[in-house]
Amino acid sequence: MTFGPFLLLALMEGLVTAAVLALAASGLSLVFGVMRVVNVAHGAFYMLGAVLAWAVAQHVPGPAAIAFAAAIIVAPLVVGALAAATDGLILKRLNYDPEATIVATIGLLYMIEQATLSLYGPNANPVQAPFEWRIQLPWFGYSGYKLFVVLAACVVLLTLWAFITRTKAGLIMRATQVDRTTARSFGINVDRVYMGTFALGAGLAALAGVLIVPIQQAHYLMGGDTLLLSFIVVIIGGLGSLRGTLIAAIVIGLCDGVISMFFAPTLAKILATLLVAMVLVFRPQGLFGARS
């Protein structure tokens, strides 16, 4: 293959990474934006989504598409419910103190990982893709499922955007994000908003985990890389800015695809971390974040 098709392949791979990253990072950004909580356990929620997809696939008989459809519904709901319980049992009791919640979510990360290791085991397990369709381009064939991941992420993110900007619940979330004390004095139950936001953020991470698991096997430590990349994306995009998160996810995802293809995946991570350092030095609020 010549350079052109190689670049096209790298960009397509990068687009898949960007799509999954955008889903996971938008959850992290939403939680920080509304609750001011830095959720270190976000990668664990992503991993749980993937592991639950594997578990559902083991228990649902019939075609792989049915098991996958069940996993896409069940995993985000279960992880969202776990996150809601975590909010009520831990974060609320810490009064959402920024430092205390970081420590608490680090603890939660280890608890979820170790519980998964005990129940699921140390092996990486594959989940069959819901369909085996391939697109044949003149230079190479490409997985139709990977394009489905990009499409699914676009649909979910558009739905999330419409939810936040067009619905009453979204308006309540945005008002709470701006000023939770004033929101309370207008009848908004801030505790309930926080619980819903934390569940939604975790559910998005789990959905990203379900979508990635037919491409990348489910493993109890798989959340680490995603957590790091999600933080990179959220910091570059601007903490709490959904638009910035999406744009940063596309930039980081495409760079990751191209650099991994032509050089090495490790170099892609090094450059992304360097980019974060530069953003923190020259524009600490991120590309689209508001200056505090």
Added chain:
Amino acid sequence: MALDVQGIIAGYGPVTVLRGVDFRAEPGQVTCLMGRNGVGKSTLLKCLMGLVPAASGTIHLNGMALESLPAHEVPKRGLAYVPQGRRLFGPLTVAENLAIGGLVQGNDEASLHRVLTLFPRLRERLTQTAQTLSGGEQQMLAIARALCLAPKVLLLDEPTEGLQPSMITLIQEAVLTLKAQGVAVVLVEQRVDAVLKLADSVAFMTGGRIEKTVPAMELQPGAEVFRTYVGV
């Protein structure tokens, strides 16, 4: 509906600010709270809204106890609050700010029509974000947002602070309209002329207590009581 406050003690952590406040706000009347900085006027309003918890004492609205309710339940009982500095939802549009005000009532269109009749200038600004409004328009929006709750009691914390005279007149006219509609208005105000124009009674605070309540008609500009409790 009368607001009846008895023996309220409240503060922030170990610091007690309110040391046994008793007062009453009647429907269709404006009760002004006056006092020097730090005597607890704003804390009293926050306490009435449940934003600062009362350590002891009672708050009743027409016999209904409010002091133990969570803050988000208080506006549902008929209290609305316009905080000092307005505290608008800045990145949200005027229409969205008003929609937040209308959440409790659920009657969005009717409450919107009512407040836009009172503040017609906001009608032209509905799609503009709140942070881009002028100071006077922001204050109108802050009051309009509170009025979307259709309150029985309206708590206003220095609503004319930092506004130009034409805006002050507009805000004062709105307060008088609300009074005529039977709303009980509790107003924290430092300007003697505004107090004398709007108030039915004036409660003077010092040391976290209401020391003296005087009918406004008995007060004159430059009265001794203003010098004693407000320093003007």
